[in-house]
Amino acid sequence: MPVAEVLTALIGVLVVLMGLNGLLRPQAAAGFGIPGTPTEDRTFQAWLAVKAARDIGLGLIILILAAGAAPHLLGWSLLAAAGIPVGDMLIVLRGNGPRVTAFGVHGATAAVMAAISVLLLLG
Template sequence: MRDIASRLFIVIVLAGGTTHLLGWFTLAASAIPVGDAVIVLRSNGPKAVAYGIHGATAAVMLAISALLLIASTTRSGGRSSLKRPAIQQRGQGAARCSPHL
């Protein structure tokens, strides 16, 4: 079930997000296979499973997240591709408070 939910999160981020957001999401999600590898090793499971399956999955996810983050930074000219709200000038678009009430 966790794998299905993780894939749904990725589809949602792909549909509505940016490559920068997807890169950070994938980087955070790479903790899951690292945790799985630690669990297998601590329970005296086969090292081939810990490193070959979970470790390889974590390595691929880290590589993909690095590529996504590099691509989003390169495309935006070194700036983050996340849009930040514009700062309103004082008195424009905001209600003015009169100091003499």
């Protein structure tokens, strides 16, 4: 399996683990860079469960594609999925969250996903 496909599968596994963390330990996963997040609020915890389910579903889709899709389909799919951390980055910035978190976590994740996508599309 080429390196780009292995890296894509690793991303899928990590996204599933992030989702499981959000379901099992919502306070630890809360906020993802937004200051003043009401981690004890039950309504907010319900929204975290929605995010966790999204993460698990996305991670499984990535893993399925990594297991059987042609590299170009995998590349386009991963590039489309990179829009999610871009959106998360914009949410953190709009919520006056730390720029280090916005760019260093969410932006960096999107950049890595985009770079792997390019490797898959060109390979």
